[in-house]
Amino acid sequence: MSGKRVSPMTVTTCGLLICLGVPAAVPLSLLLAAALVLVAALADGLDGAVAVVSGRVTRTGFVYDSVADRIGEAAWLVAFWLAGAPGWLVAVAGAASWLHEYVRARAVAAGMSEIGVVTVAERPTRALIAGLGLAALAVVDLPWLPPAFWAALQIAGLTQLSVVVHRALR
Template identity: 45%
Template sequence: MPSRVPGAPGPARPGLPDRAEHLRRWAALHDAPPPRGVVRVWLGVVHALARPLAAAGVTPGALTAVGLLLPLAALPAAAAGGRWALVVPLVVVVSGVVDSLDGGVAVLRGRTTAGGAVADAVADRVADALALVALWLLGAPGPVVVAAGAGAALAEYARARTAAAGVRDVGVVTVGERPSRVLVVAAAGLVAGLRPDDALLWAAVGAWALLALAAVSLVQLLPVLARLLRALDADRPREVL
């Protein structure tokens, strides 16, 4: 085999996928139709932000770790209260964006793995819990915060168990998906920081809003998952006794 001439350029490295290819890969990865509407717009934003990171060699695992650790910075700010509460929405939103970027970089670099998906899911749940703790530190009622967290966790668990049973369809995009929860916590922290005298009120409003989102999400999600599981059972060959 002929050797390369010293100093000559090596074989060209394949470029990163463009936006259309990124959307196609995302749909194939999630066994879903081509994304439309808000999801398509959001994935376009993720592609624009993730592309330079992927080109720079940033790994999905590094972004997952950053997204996991960032919410920790919200806790002392929430506990301090006053104008420090303004740190909460900044940290929570940045953490949510980074959470989307790890998947975007993985798709762009062709490094989607089962282990990465599990690590990302675990990091998401930890980040969710830390955001709820921040809301509680701002003054939200503990029982409401716990109920909201339990409702959101139940929806995520039901979807995960359905996927483990063999259903790849996400079922339905509910009103209480993680981006919605991030925005609620961020909004509560923002108003609490701008109006410190009313911080307890707005923290409570945020907690009740999260609880309402969790309840509506379960009403939306559980019947759809039940239908998908029935369809899966119907497609499986029945055992002959």
């Protein structure tokens, strides 16, 4: 697959579609759902690489990738709910991760340079929790644990980010 023939947005779209397949896979196999998270995470890493290598980095692609990431993460959280996690806990985990990304975006819009800080709760961490969490649920019946871990890390990451944003924008 040549980076010049495949557009970055195509790779992003494929990753998003794979993410949307994760909840559908849960009733079939938690291990399949976990594998789909892994493939989606690989696509998420490739879209940016394809954009850079092919010289097709765009502001539209940047926004589309971010929106696709949020929708994909929502799909992973739905998968936890379908696997038996309490809905309220899944909602808290999702809200915390969306707030983390929203605070960063608003801080950059307000003048903070770049991302400010890499926290314990970035997208790769969420992908690991989703993939490993779904795989673990195939062995251990603790469906509340992955979204609880997700939420706890998001709150810690939001705290880290909030401190840096406060300092940067004073």
